[in-house]
Amino acid sequence: MIRLDNISKQNGKQIVFIEASMSLLKGEKVGLVGPNGAGKSTLFRLITGRELPDEGQVSIDRGVTIGYFDQDVGEMSGRSALAEVMDGAGPVSVVAAELKELEEALADPEQADNLDALVERYGEVQGRFEELGGYALEGRASEVLAGLGFSPEMIDGDVGKLSGGWKMRVALARILLMRPDAMLLDEPSNHLDIESLIWLEQFLKNYEGALMMTSHDRAFMNRIVTKVVEIDGGTLTSYSGNYEFYAEQRALADKQQQAQFERQQAMLAKEIQFIERFKARASHAAQVQSRVKKLEKIDRVEPPRRRQTVAFEFQTPPRSGEDVVSLKGVHKAYGARTIYEGLDFSVRRRERWCVMGMNGAGKSTLLKLVTGSTEPDAGSVTLGGSVKMAYFAQHAMELLEGEHTVFESLEDSFPQAGQGSLRALAGCFGFSGDDVEKRCRVLSGGEKARLVMAKMLFDPPNFLVLDEPTNHLDMATKEMLIDALANYEGTMLFVSHDRHFLAALSNRVLELTPDGIHQYGGGYTEYVARTGQEAPGLRN
Structure with a gap:
């Protein structure tokens, strides 16, 4: 279907590809991997014709339709999420638009003289719409949006009022509804909660076209792809098998x-x-x-050119008391919507609680109550003795001083620390060489998350509260973080949609459901085995 033959590509001084070749065949599900900046997005742009290779050829079989999802979703407003998704459904959306125009024309008294021609054209267009499955389109669009976590109100509401993350889901839904011959998905798992991830996983498994995707979610990639193409040092290398097999072979x-x-x-x-x-x-x-x-x-053998991730090691945090935090009789509501009614919950030293629950169940609210970011309407939240808490939330990245460099940001937080130890800290979190001189305003989402985490973990707390800590992180940084937290001697309370992270680090599960709140001893793996579900309400 799609072939790249001996392509070479240079962006400025950076050589991205050197005589690289690969193919994407009908029905193949390919994971595209490589270090940040290796050229994954460039490869997608070459296939879609947004960029041209300097040398070599990109060949696409005649008539093959391609759907491309990337992180740049563009402007959306003035229409419902449903209309926005249906508009991207390929030929049927063009026919649907004409059908709507004809319906408006037929209802317009000023068009009475053209009535016969309009009725005739309406019959033709309606027949074509039916032939293309147009009457099932709205149902399919609603089903895709619901699968990606949209409530009925959000499906019919103005897409312009949605956050950037929800607009990403709308853009993804457009591609899924289109069902092209080949899908190119650049980080589709970003911004999705665990329920939406599992739904998307199943959708892509059942998709009959060719798929090529990148993802920083190891479990998601592992369950879908049957072939891995690695970009490294300008070359493309193919491995047959899933991500786990690729990692072992590599x-x-x-x-x-x-x-x-x-x-x-x-x-x-x-x-x-x-x-x-x-x-x-x-x-x-x-x-x-x-x-x-x-x-x-002699042909000289090169050492493996792999990105070395520096391991981060926690200093031993000060010991807290046995009771870390206690919530008693907590009530919390937002307007008419009650989140908690008489919640009793406590965390003891060295426990690692992961909080599970569907959208709107109150996961982030619980973390905000524990950290004091929001107050309960009734009841009490009490921190135990000698608790030194650190809270990672997405908004923390917005609080970085834009004009400060990475190094200046670390110096501001730790004025007593030596330059050597701060540079070592920066290196552990992926800021090596000139990267420490980058200004915070130009950092990517992943870089901001890494910087916030570095600042949070250097002077170690004994109680970590983490709200989606792996959003924006690449696989190498995630692995480093998991390894570091596995050896952490403090207490944890966290929300995450990354099943690898959940399985590796939790030893308790708090499940928030419409039927009530359930507590499970044992971590996420035991929770899945006991309940038969990977998330509340989702059976395996």
Whole structure:
């Protein structure tokens, strides 16, 4: 269906592709992976014709339709979410628009003289609309939007009033409803909660076209893709299998290449030592020349060119009391909508609670109550003795001083710390070299999240409250964060849609449902095994 043959591409001074080739065949589900900046989005733009290769060729079979979802959703306002989604449904949306215009014309008294022609055209267009499944379109559009978490009010409401994250879901729904021959999805799992993620997972598994996607959600990628294409150092390498298989093969290949590199380096050192030792002796001149020529002909093995993620290690946090936080008889409502009515909940030292619940169940509200960001209408929230709390929420990224550099931001927070330790901290969170001189206003969402986290974890709290901490983080940073938090000696209360994060770090589950609030001993993995569901209300 889609082929890239020996493409080369350079953006400014950066070489993105060097004679790279790959194909996307009918029915294939491909995961596109590589370090940040490797060229994943560039590859999508080459396939869609938004950019052209400097050399080589991009070939797409005649008649193949392509749906492309990226993070730049453009302006949306003045229409309902439903109308916006239906408008992107391909040929049927064009026919639907004409049908609507004809209906308005037929109702217009000034068009009475054209009535016969309008009726005739209406019959033709209506027939075409029916042929394209137009009357089922609204139902399908509503179903897709509901799957992505939209309430009936949001489906019919003005799309312009939605947040950026919800507009992303509208843009994604347009592509899903279109059902093109090939879908290119750039980070479709961003901004989705766990229920929407699981719905999308099932939708994409059942999708019969070709799929190529990027995602920082390991579990999501692992369950959908059957082939992985890696971009690294300007080349494209294909691996048959899911993400887990790719990760194993990549680690094995790196290990083998490193061993091969080290063997060659040892051999080269030995040969160079011989040449240096005997180059002045006439009796060894022939041997020296022979070895020099041998070295000139050797193909040098490169060490694995992988992005090294620096491990972050917590300093030991101060010990808190056994009772970390206690909520008693808590009531909380927003207007007529009651969130909590008589909530009793407590967190004890070293517990790691993940909070599960559908949209609007009160997950973020609970975290705000615990951190004092919002007050209960009735009841009490009490922090225990010696509790040193840190709270990560999405709005924390908006509080960074825009004109300060990354390094200045760290210095402001920790004036007593030495430059060396702050640079090491920055390196752990992906800011190496000149990256520490970037101004906060130009940082991406992922970079802002990493900076906020670095500031939060350097002077370690003994109680971490985290609201979607993995949003915007790439897989390498997520793995680093999971490894660091696995060794953290404090207490945690968190909300996350990342199932790998949930499974790795929780040892308690608080489930918020319309039927009541349920507490489970054991972590997320045990919760799934016990309830038969990956999220409240979703059966496996």
